[in-house]
Amino acid sequence: MAIVERGTGTTARPTIGMVAERAGVSRQTISNAVNAPHRLRPETLAAVRLAIDELGYRPNQAARSLRTQATNVIGCRLLPSNYGGTGGVLDRLLHALCDTARSNGYNLLTFSAKDDDDEIEVYEDLLRRHAVDGLVLTNTHHVDARPDWLNAHDARFVVFGRPWGRRGAQHNWIDVDGAKGTAEAVGYLAGLGHTRIGFLGLPQGIGVGDDRLAGWERQTERLGLPTKGLLARAEDGIASGRALAGQLLAAARPPTALVCVSDAMALGAMRAIEDRGWRSGREVSVVGFDDSPVASVMRPGLSSLRQPIEAVANQLVETLLTVIGGGSPRPVRALVVPRLIVRESTGECHVRRPGAAPAAQRGQSSTSNPETGRSTK
Amino acid sequence: MAIVERGTGTTARPTIGMVAERAGVSRQTISNAVNAPHRLRPETLAAVRLAIDELGYRPNQAARSLRTQATNVIGCRLLPSNYGGTGGVLDRLLHALCDTARSNGYNLLTFSAKDDDDEIEVYEDLLRRHAVDGLVLTNTHHVDARPDWLNAHDARFVVFGRPWGRRGAQHNWIDVDGAKGTAEAVGYLAGLGHTRIGFLGLPQGIGVGDDRLAGWERQTERLGLPTKGLLARAEDGIASGRALAGQLLAAARPPTALVCVSDAMALGAMRAIEDRGWRSGREVSVVGFDDSPVASVMRPGLSSLRQPIEAVANQLVETLLTVIGGGSPRPVRALVVPRLIVRESTGECHVRRPGAAPAAQRGQSSTSNPETGRSTK
DNA sequence: AACGTTCATGTGAACGTTCAAACCACACTC
């Protein structure tokens, strides 16, 4: 069996015609055996299957694509591993997409691009050449030209990420509910006794940042927790997080916990905490976002909100294949919720406070607590 | 221009025939304009190019593949991001492969696999279906069935990684010279005054581990440095590195520097150093391998050996395309050298020693140094 | 003027598959 024939130079791989001849039926019957087995009489099917196995036949993808106009390939841009501080989320997505695609009989074509315009150029090339059936977009942002371009060019695609700043976007998308995530983090920290919970966010106008901030705002309000002087925003990054956290912690009434828009910010916050001779998870708790590989490697380990990327990938592929298959019945706009992974960077609040009510504690600095101060140094 | 036509439902993309008609020439002339422009008279070429642009024509990949038997796609297995503690090296490779492939007119098809056998199954599928022209293998190890299988099935491929344990392997490979890297690290540390330089390695029999160990052995011997009691080996991992380093550092005459087979090991070593109340880069220096993202994020930053992955990817693709194009004139077995990225985890040796000779300093524990001890806590 | 050479372009076939329609045998209906 199989097609070894090494040494001859030419490895003639079997075609449908050769299988047909061997099985004593027509080409079309072989095709049916592969694509629509129910059409064949059981005995015929068995005979054909035997011939297929004996010759090791698989349909030539190019020929099939040419005829059916389907390539069984979906494309996805490969982004730099820690692009925009996403902490490996997109890499995880890629792996998950691969798995899901393959189990649906599709392959994943990856490509890189310098920027969005370059990405569109690649799309144009791939689509014109019929090299892919559909595309997965990631890393959406405000004024994103890509979905419109794809719509205008009648391409099949799904998007990981909301159409930030555009209410009535006409494409299918799936995203992680960042607000729900940060809200959960706030709730968890409140459960540990924290009342002054700060937030390190991104500059206004960045979709992801605004979303995650909204969860903190919503939940602090719901729980009646203070927010004044507890919010700081800047570009993403470790240095940035360190600076912001440094400011907040230096205030008269510093936060005892910080929810951060990213793991990078959170790492910076942990450094700021160390800068003051404190320790994350004791004097000040920290929660990051994305559960990047570093989070578990840090010491103390960084509690972080993990995006359910595998679930996202499943939904993306499922939706995309529906669209490719002939149009989705109803538009997909789905939000999946992240999960808080608790590590050592979060702990009980040790700051004694008079009552549960967050009001009227002016002048009572948190540093008056015996647990705080220079206890660790 | 272009092919918008939205709303009609059918977006009839132009074929070579339509372009031919518009330009008033035959199909073959269009084909020549695309594939062998030198054959055309300048005026004809210009006219054809105009028609191509006006219609936005690109050759249908499936049709072209069917005719030419070439898909212009190369395949590569997607490995878990930090597979086997490779610290993101394979992700970097993937990105680089993408870039290089694209600039050569090829696309990259990625797939995942549970294990080597599963990977071979994917190969079989891809090859039988003519879905790829060639493959890039990564993560080679002892008793690796994949190259043999591919050879036996007449596939075109290149390998990133040496054929460990097999002298006369018949395939093209490119690898990073781990030994040269660790040798450089030892040399650098010796230049900083270190004489007792330890090595944290992997269990014997793992190709990468043995290779990197060899560099340490070679260089210490060349420089006349001691090795006794300075080598420890175990499975890769942070916990592992911490334990090994802990042992070495607890000895009567501990090392003042540690070269590690991986960044994970190095991170563990840094923890062991902290465990003793010391600080990496002061009492004990540490060098990792792979320059994973964590290395630059750690505090202190981890000095590490960076693999020149982009150069590797270039060579891999170049070699593979030669093989695909019709056989390489001479076999490629190339080693490229890593580069030491210096960060804060390496510093001058502060241990006073009687002379340059590493002998006879028994009883003189490194903690007798003013810089050491409980200075940091 | 007849001939070979070169260059530019055209013609028919082929790559391997699946689609649409045709065919055939058989069963069921009236």
Place this chain on the structure above:
DNA sequence: GAGTGTGGTTTGAACGTTCACATGAACGTT
């Protein structure tokens, strides 16, 4: 017994390219 399905199989064509070869014009040589 003619008409109507129906499941199983075959037939010819088509998908959009490029290959191998044919054609024809232009040019220089003998």
